[in-house]
Amino acid sequence: AQTVTQSQPEMSVQEAETVTLSCTYDTSENNYYLFWYKQPPSRQMILVIRQEAYKQQNATENRFSVNFQKAAKSFSLKISDSQLGDTAMYFCAFMTHYNNNDMRFGAGTRLTVKP
């Protein structure tokens, strides 16, 4: 069974600084997708970034980027130039190519951006 582990329940960062959220996963599959979701206090889960396992290049979306280490089964999220609006719960998620109705989530990391 696939599992997703986020080892940092809570983190904080000063506004304008950079923070990295960790995620590891366990799978025997070779073809899969990884996601980071943001859940602000409004509770709307928003897709932040997506990575396809067969692509070696790390995904980037504006201030958000990932460090995807396939061999280590690691998928960390880097937020650059942190803004107050980045304060949220962040969930790492995993889904295999062959079972796309089974997205697995980590326990989440609560990020607070301090002014």
Place this chain on the structure above:
Amino acid sequence: DVKVTQSSRYLVKRTGEKVFLECVQDMDHENMFWYRQDPGLGLRLIYFSYDVKMKEKGDIPEGYSVSREKKERFSLILESASTNQTSMYLCASSFGGGNYGYTFGSGTRLTVV
């Protein structure tokens, strides 16, 4: 703007009541999901549906049932609510393979007293 809409943001129900949580999506997505979110546990899949009238159990289906009579609507039913079902419930939908991610609703926070 595409949407997944959950009918209630907050609900308070009594133990033993039958509870309906409604979810509607306007994206013509085939797949719809119900997750339960608890602190420290992340999101756990209760049920999903890949077509009208079709349903599959997720990891924690006990105490829940679902209904999908129309493509755009997916209902979660608590047959006899219990206090251990107090939680946040999230509905999501996806198109086809879902490998571009799911679209989520804003959640329903259910309290069973």
